Amino acid sequence: MTNKSEEFTFQSYSYLINEFLNLGYSVVNFSAMNPLKQHLILRHDIDMSLEAALPIAEIEKNIGVKATYFILLRSDLYNPFSETGLKILKRLYDLGHEIGLHFDASLYSENISVMNNKANIECELLERILERKINVISFHRPSPRLLNIEGPLSGRIHTYQPKFFKNIGYCSDSRGGWYYGHPLKHSSVLSLKAIQLLTHPIWWSRNIGLDPIEVLDDFREKKDKLIAKTISSNCDPYRNSRGEKPDSLREKNR
Ligand SMILES: [Zn+2]
Structure with a gap:
């Protein structure tokens, strides 16, 4: 990446969150978001590396904000139930963050009752191992059909419900870049309205920007x-x- 301000590092993540705070944003979780307020939801989907989440979670703790970390249960890349995985998840709670289920619907039939059942099973597994309630779900690489489903999934809120996705601002660092625009230049942020910011810690967890x-x-x-x-x-x-x-x-x- 050539533009320094576009680099993804610990420093630039910290800068980004502080910029939101300087603009007057309050960081809230999904349940507390009010679309009429200047609210920022910090969402992290953990697609590849649980380890990469920790330093980002520490930065957020130091700034004084709380995020929601979404965890895959059926990934080939990490195991949330391993000794190391569980330690990281408990540390996320210790730092004041929330954990949600990152749900890979492509592993199941896209029938809504099947998805409700499977999402419930995955949430319950996570709840049993973490001994905490799982209140929110995010789809992993959702097909267009899964975007803007109005109702809850397995009785839980999910991040692509219109109230979190269509009716407020939404910005993501997909594939390690701001390919859909920089969050601070998002129209919702320019007009100081509520926004959901999705970042993947793997892109940010370093001191020097890499491609x-x-x-x-x-x-x-x-x-x-x-x-x-x-x-x-x-x-x-x-x-x-x-x-x-x-x-x-x-x-x-x-
Ligand atoms: Zn994902």
């Missing part, structure tokens, strides 16, 4: 190291052959 492909390569390298460590912890011949250090956390608990 999206570099971000994803970096993520893959870190993931590969983690896999090597985990295999070493579980298989002595591999550890002896590759000289990998075992996963220290697991070793400690043995």
Whole structure:
């Protein structure tokens, strides 16, 4: 990226949120949003990396704002129920944030009663493991048919209901860029109206701006190291052959 202000870093995320506060915005969660007020909803969809959420959550805590982090249950890229995953989710709560279900409807039939049932099962799983209520759902990569569904899903609010999506401002950092416009230049922000801001922490969790492909390569390298460590912890011949250090956390608990 050439334009510094368009770079995605810790510093620019912090700057962005502070700019909203300077404009007079109050940061609220989905349940508390009033479309007639100058409200900002901070939403994070965790598509790839749970680890990337933590430093962003810390920044928000330091600024004094609360966000909602949406977690996939059936991703091949992370496991919210693993020792590390659960630790991160509990830390998000400790920092004052909310957790919602990131629901991949493409895994199921797009029939509304099937989706209600499956979303309910996924929310209940998350509730049991976190021992907290899950009040809000966001669809992962929704097909156009799933946008602007009026009613709730499994009795819970969802982020693409018209009241959060069509009737207020909406801005997202999809694919690591502001491809649909910068949030501070959004018409709702220019007229100081309510807006939902969706960001994906993986794009922001660094001190130096990288292009999206570099971000994803970096993520893959870190993931590969983690896999090597985990295999070493579980298989002595591999550890002896590759000289990998075992996963220290697991070793400690043995
Ligand atoms: Zn997603």
